[in-house]
Amino acid sequence: MMPMNDAALLTPGDYADAVTAAVRAAAAYYTDGATPLGDDEYDALLRTIAAYEEAHPDEALPDSPTGKVAGGAVEGDVPHSVPMLSLDNVFSAEELTDWAAGLERRLGRPVAAWCVEPKLDGLAVAARYRAGRLHQLITRGDGLAGEDISHAADTVLGLPAALAEPVDVELRGEVLLTREQFEHANEVRTAHGAVPFANPRNGAAGTLRAKDRPYRVELTFFAYAAVGLESAAGRDTAVGADTAVGLDGDLAHSALLERLAALGANTAAATAAHPRRCATLEEAQQRIEEIAALRSDLPFGIDGVVVKADAAADQRDAGSGSRAPRWAVARKLAAEHKVTRLLDVEWNVGRTGIIAPRAVLEPVVIDGVTVTYATLHNPADITRRGLMLGDRVFVYRAGDVIPRVEAPLVDERTGDERPIAFPESCPRCGDAIDTTEQRWRCARGRNCQAVASVVYAAGRDQLDIEGLGGTRAVQLVESGLVTDVADLFSLTREQLLGLERMGDTSTDNLLAAIETARSRPLNRVFCALGVRGTGRTMSRRIAAHFGSMAAIRAADAETLAAVDGIGAEKARVIVAELADLAPLLDRLAARGVGTAVTAPQARVTADAGAGEGPEAEAEAAPVAGGPLAGEAVVVTGSMTGPLTALSRNEMNELVERAGGKASSSVSKRTTLLVAGEKAGSKRAKAEELGIRIVTPDEFAVLVADHLPQG
Ligand code: IVH
Numbered sequence: 001m002m003p004m005n006d007a008a009l010l011t012p013g014d015y016a017d018a019v020t021a022a023v024r025a026a027a028a029y030y031t032d033g034a035t036p037l038g039d040d041e042y043d044a045l046l047r048t049i050a051a052y053e054e055a056h057p058d059e060a061l062p063d064s065p066t067g068k069v070a071g072g073a074v075e076g077d078v079p080h081s082v083p084m085l086s087l088d089n090v091f092s093a094e095e096l097t098d099w100a101a102g103l104e105r106r107l108g109r110p111v112a113a114w115c116v117e118p119k120l121d122g123l124a125v126a127a128r129y130r131a132g133r134l135h136q137l138i139t140r141g142d143g144l145a146g147e148d149i150s151h152a153a154d155t156v157l158g159l160p161a162a163l164a165e166p167v168d169v170e171l172r173g174e175v176l177l178t179r180e181q182f183e184h185a186n187e188v189r190t191a192h193g194a195v196p197f198a199n200p201r202n203g204a205a206g207t208l209r210a211k212d213r214p215y216r217v218e219l220t221f222f223a224y225a226a227v228g229l230e231s232a233a234g235r236d237t238a239v240g241a242d243t244a245v246g247l248d249g250d251l252a253h254s255a256l257l258e259r260l261a262a263l264g265a266n267t268a269a270a271t272a273a274h275p276r277r278c279a280t281l282e283e284a285q286q287r288i289e290e291i292a293a294l295r296s297d298l299p300f301g302i303d304g305v306v307v308k309a310d311a312a313a314d315q316r317d318a319g320s321g322s323r324a325p326r327w328a329v330a331r332k333l334a335a336e337h338k339v340t341r342l343l344d345v346e347w348n349v350g351r352t353g354i355i356a357p358r359a360v361l362e363p364v365v366i367d368g369v370t371v372t373y374a375t376l377h378n379p380a381d382i383t384r385r386g387l388m389l390g391d392r393v394f395v396y397r398a399g400d401v402i403p404r405v406e407a408p409l410v411d412e413r414t415g416d417e418r419p420i421a422f423p424e425s426c427p428r429c430g431d432a433i434d435t436t437e438q439r440w441r442c443a444r445g446r447n448c449q450a451v452a453s454v455v456y457a458a459g460r461d462q463l464d465i466e467g468l469g470g471t472r473a474v475q476l477v478e479s480g481l482v483t484d485v486a487d488l489f490s491l492t493r494e495q496l497l498g499l500e501r502m503g504d505t506s507t508d509n510l511l512a513a514i515e516t517a518r519s520r521p522l523n524r525v526f527c528a529l530g531v532r533g534t535g536r537t538m539s540r541r542i543a544a545h546f547g548s549m550a551a552i553r554a555a556d557a558e559t560l561a562a563v564d565g566i567g568a569e570k571a572r573v574i575v576a577e578l579a580d581l582a583p584l585l586d587r588l589a590a591r592g593v594g595t596a597v598t599a600p601q602a603r604v605t606a607d608a609g610a611g612e613g614p615e616a617e618a619e620a621a622p623v624a625g626g627p628l629a630g631e632a633v634v635v636t637g638s639m640t641g642p643l644t645a646l647s648r649n650e651m652n653e654l655v656e657r658a659g660g661k662a663s664s665s666v667s668k669r670t671t672l673l674v675a676g677e678k679a680g681s682k683r684a685k686a687e688e689l690g691i692r693i694v695t696p697d698e699f700a701v702l703v704a705d706h707l708p709q710g
Pocket of ligand 1 (some may be wrong): 304
């Protein structure tokens with residue numbers, strides 16, 4: 001945060017510039033949503049302005065955004081019966097504690113209870129219902145009057161045309177694009193030749209005001225308050241409900257939200273971040289942390305967590321200022337969208353020959369992490385987004401998600417931007433590029449990246465060939481001895497001894513490691529192939545489902561789609577990949593790799609599973625009646641005790657050996673979470689869903705009979 005004395009050092013000219021910049025940003029933010037500033041920068045600018053005005057109260061400019069709803073940037077012509085206020089912000093747990101102490105001082109008593117809820121990142125609207133029927137939708141405007149946007153009502157989900165009862169009530173809440181709606185909106189827009197929305201909030205703002213679009217974009221409403229339509233007199237805030245909703249004015253906020261849901265309005269109640277009544281501020285702080293941890297898993301964007309005094313009496317006695325209520329505050333979270341400059345685009349060739357564009361950015365800090373690179377998906381996506389080098393762009397990063405470039409700020413262009421050049425030949429080997437799919441690929445496919453493919457195949461969770469790292473793989477490939485993973489299994493002692501730095505010991509060790517790898521179970525061999533769309537988890541499922549490489553190879557898309565987590569599209573890709581890999585698979589089979597057969601979980605064709613070869617390690621197929629039978633298990637955090645050395649894949653294999661089903665994300669179907677140290681959002685989510693949580697040590701006891709030997 002900008003400290004006071006820094007702001008006090010501003011010259012009057014700097015201050016005036018800051019006011020101009022903030023007014024301009026607020027106008028863009030609250031109208032078309034295309035702000036030239038990120039949310040964090042806007043908040044910081046406002047704090048600087050406020051600090052300067054506190055130090056120089058006589059110099060405050062009349063158009064300063066401080067103390068005004070929507071920064072004073074917007075107006076409307078439909079008066080609000082009760083002002084639609086904004087919220088004050090705090091940026092840390094300490095600031096929240098101070099704020100709560102201030103509120104309790106003002107009340108002269110402790111706050112009875114708090115309600116903690118997500119701060120939805122959209123636009124505030126008021127929906128007026130008469131006799132239970134929706135008759136007008138209004139924006140917040142300047143807080144006193146808004147704009148009539150009733151034309152948009154039927155594109156907003158969560159705002160029923162009729163409520164469950166014939167009440168007169170004004171629902172207040174946020175209209176936003178869920179992540180799914182945002183993706184869909186951009187597909188529809190680009191299909192119509194329009195520029196994609198830079199971020200969901202921007203899209204919601206643009207969509208609410210748009211008229212006569214040739215396409216439809218759906219939004220979602222979440223209610224977080226209500227006011228009576230007739231009985232507003234004497235009330236200064238949108239607090240509680242009143243007789244208009246058939247309840248008395250003493251309804252606590254959390255109870256009001258339940259009532260609104262019962263009337264048929266959409267609230268955040270059904271989401272993991274649902275509002276929660278907390279008896280103490282400590283509990284409220286904990287709930288804030290929980291909601292923050294859930295952030296990247298929520299179906300919509302949030303920019304903070306709102307803490308409200310829950311009791312109607314506390315709200316009434318605290319009252320409101322001209323801009324914000326005194327009984328509620330927003331604990332802001334770091335923005336997930338930031339604006340920076342696109343400096344360059346790099347084209348990298350992946351393990352499977354995919355040529356992927358990567359954005360080089362002017363470094364920007366997003367939620368505490370400096371982001372310099374971001375994904376650009378594929379060439380078609382670049383074209384769709386209309387990106388150019390030198391553009392100012394919105395970059396998105398949330399949780400563990402790989403940062404991505406969302407869209408250019410077209411209005412900010414200077415004319416110096418340059419088109420992005422697409423490669424005409426493979427940037428790695430110079431061969432032709434196959435551009436028939438959305439994702440471009442070197443015509444040599446995975447042979448373009450033999451070293452990377454071999455290193456991946458030899459990795460710990462695949463064939464686990466000790467001593468075969470990057471340097472050795474480069475040596476083997478460059479010497480011409482190895483072109484793919486199958487070649488490893490026909491290497492001779494003489495060939496290896498002929499290489500530089502390969503003495504007797506290293507040669508024997510490597511040969512022994514390769515020999516051990518020859519009998520790895522099917523899931524490991526399948527994973528080693530690096531089939532697009534399949535990682536470790538999917539490889540285990542496929543292996544357990546089919547039982548043999550022959551059965552996998554015989555499967556068509558429809559059969560593959562019977563495996564949990566494989567949809568029609570992925571099934572199609574896997575079939576194509578396996579066809580592509582047929583010569584390699586033949587050579588692996590000839591060398592006795594991946595030929596083990598186990599009883600498949602599914603019935604497969606009679607000739608499938610007729611592999612021959614040496615005895616292989618037992619497949620990690622679920623064991624009926626094992627200690628985890630019927631359990632859906634997720635492992636998170638770092639393992640300790642007897643499990644310390646196990647990789648995540650080995651943990652998942654262990655789960656399956658013990659009869660359970662391993663999965664990587666927590667959902668309603670999860671029954672057990674193994675939470676090691678530094679377990680983050682998965683733990684929060686499991687707690688939220690009431691899922692049983694055990695430590696690695698407790699888990700080790702549970703599955704003691706199935707632990708790996710040695
Ligand atoms: S309460 C008088 N609750 O945040 C009550 N606002 O930055 C004022 N917002 O204008 C609003 N989620 O557009 C409230 N759960 C929530 C909210 C929320 C998002 C928005 C709302 C408000 C803005 C203030």
